[in-house]
Amino acid sequence: MPPPSFPVVPAGHRRWQLARLLPGLLTGVPAVATAFALHAVIPALPAMTLAVVLGLLAANLPGSGTWVAGRARPGLDFSGKHLMRAGIVVLGLKVSVPDVLGLGWMALLLIAGVVLASFAGTYGISRLFRLPREASLLIATGFSICGASAIGAMAAVRRIRHVDTVLPVALVTLCGTLAIGVLPLLTHPLQLSPEVFGAWTGASVHDVGQVVATAQTAGTSALAIAVVVKLTRVILLAPMVAAAGLQQRFTARRASRRTPDETAGGFVSSDSAFPPLVPLFVLGFLAMVVLRSTGWLSPGWLDAGNALQELLLGMALFGLGSAVRIRTLLHTGSRALLAALASWFLIAVLGLTAALLMIPS
Template sequence: MPPSLTRATAARSTLDSRLLPGLLVTTAGVALAIAVNALVPAVSPLMAALVLGAVTTNLGLSSPALRPGLQFAARGPLRLGIVLLGAQLALPDVLALGLPVLLPVVVTVTATFFGTQWLGRRLGLGRELSLLVATGFSICGAAAVAAMDGVTDSDEEDVMTAVALVTLYGSLAIAVLPQAEGLLHLSPEAFGVWAGASVHEVAQVVATAQAVGGAALTTAVVVKLTRVVLLAPLIAGVTLWRRRTAAPTEGRRPPVVPLFVAGFLAMAALRSLGVLPPASLAALKTAETLLFTAALFGMGAAVRLRALLRTGRRAVALGALSTTLVTLVALAGVTVLA
C-alpha cells in the first residue's frame, strides 16, 4: 500500500474513533427521546432530544471526548433527514389543490417569513435567531429550523430557542384553533386549509385537524406539505442572497443549492413519479424522524442555558407575534376563498 494511502487510512481511523463516544451517547439520547414521546405523545421526539442534549451538557454530564461525535451528529444526520423528508411530498397532491388554495398558502409563507424577521429586528433580536424563527414558523417547524441552520452560522442557542418556540406555539394552536372553528363557522375544508397554512409542525397540524376530522384532516395535511415544498426554494434564496452580500474575504461561498436540498428535491420527484414503493414510505418516514432526532440531540448538547435565557422574553414575544401573523394571514386567505 502506498505511504499516502496508508496515512489517509490511519487518519480516517483516528477520526472514526474520535466520533464514536459522542455517537454512542447520541444513539442513547435518540432512544430515550423516542421513549419520552411514547409516554407523552404531545412531546415530539425532536423536542425531547433537544432538551435531553441540553440537559446532558448543562448538568455537566458531557465531556470533551464526546464533542466530536456530538458535533457530527448535529450536522450529518440533519442533511440526510432533509433528503428523506422529500419522500413525503407527492407534488400531484399539492397541485390538485388548485390556484385558489395554493396562492393564499404562498402569500402566508411569504408574509410570515419576511414579517417575522422584521418583527425580530424591532424587538432587538439577532439576525440569525430572527431568520430561524421565521423559517420554522412559516414552513414546517423544527425540521425547517434545522435545515436553515445548515446553511447559516447560527449559534446552537438560537436553534434551541427557535425549536422551543415552534413547540410552544404549535401546541397552543392544537387547543385554540378547533375552538375558533366553531366561532367562525368554517366548513371542514376551510378549516383544513387554515390549519395546514398556519400551524407550525406537521404533527401539530394533524392533531389540530383531527378535532374536526374528515375533509379537514385530509386538506390540512396536503396544505401543510405544500408549505414543506417551499423549504427548498427558501433555503436556496437565502443562500443566494448571502453569496451576493458576503464580503470576498469570508472564504469560499456556499453553493446556491446545497447538496442536501438537491437531494430533497430528487426524493420529492421520485415520490411524485411513483418510483418509490408505497410500502417504503413508512420506513423512510421512520428513518427521517430518527435522523432529525439525532441531529436535535447534537444541537441541544451545544446549548448553554445561561446564554439562552438572555433572549428569553423577547424571543417569546417574537413567537407570539409571528404566530398571530401566520394565523391571521392564513385566516384572511380562507375568508377570501369562502
C-alpha cells in the same frame, strides 16, 4: 504530466474521528427511542418535540449536563448539523407534487402568500425586538416554512454557526407545541368546519409532526387537508433557500472585489470562498420529491423513508436541544420569546385568513 494527487485521510485519523463522535451518537439513540415511546403512549405529543425537550433535560440536569457538554459534545454537534441535512433530504419523500397541485391554483397562491408574508412579518418583528440578523433570519425561516428542518437548511446555506441555531429551534418548538394546545380550543368559538380547521393548521403550524398532532383533534378530513397544505409549505423550502444562497453569493462576490489580497497585491477573485447557490442536501430534497411524485415507490418504501427521516431529525433535534442552557436562555431569550409569540400570533391570523378563503363555507 503526473496524475493529480488527492489528499488521503489516514485510517488512524478516521478511527480517531469516529471515537470522538461515538459517545454523542450513542447518547442520542436511547433518547430518540424514548421520544418515540412517549409519542406512542401520548400521540398528541410529537416525537420531534419530545426529542428537543429530552435534549434540554440532558443539558440541564446535574449528572447528564457534564456528559453532554464534554465527551458527548462532538457527536451531538455532528447530529445537529449533518444528520439534520440528511433528514431534510429524506423529508422530500413526504411531498408529492400531484397532491400539492390537487389543491388548485388559488390555494397554492394563498399558501405561498402566507409563507412570504409570514417570513417578512416574522423577520420584521424579530428585528423590532432587536434580535441579531442571523437569529431573525432563522426564526423567520422556521416559523414560515417547516420548523427546525428549515432552520437547519437556512443555517447551512448562509453559513450560520451551529450554536446560533439553538435559540431559533427552541422557539419554533415552543410555539409549535403551543399551537397543539391552543388551536383546537378555538374551533367551536370560531365556528370552523373540520376542513377549514385542517387548512388553518397546515398553513400556520410549524413542524409536520405538530401539524398532525393538532389537526387530528378535528378528525380525518381535517388531518388530510392539513398535511397537504403543510407539505405545500415544505416544498417552498427549496426556492427560499436557493434565494438566500443567491443573495449570500452576491454579497460574498461584492465583498471579494473590495477586499485587497495581501499576497497578490490585487483583489480576491476566487470563487472558492463563495457559498454554493443551492446546497447538495437541498438538491437531494428536490430529488426525493421527484422520486415520490413518480409513484414508483411502494407504501413499504415510503414507510421506511418516513421512519428514517424521523430517526435522523430526532437525533438532530436532540443534539440541538442538548446545547441549550436554561440559564442562558432565560437571561438572553426574553426578547426573543416575545418576538416569537408575536410572530406566532401573526402567522395564526394569516393562516386562518387563507383557510377561510381556501375552503368555501
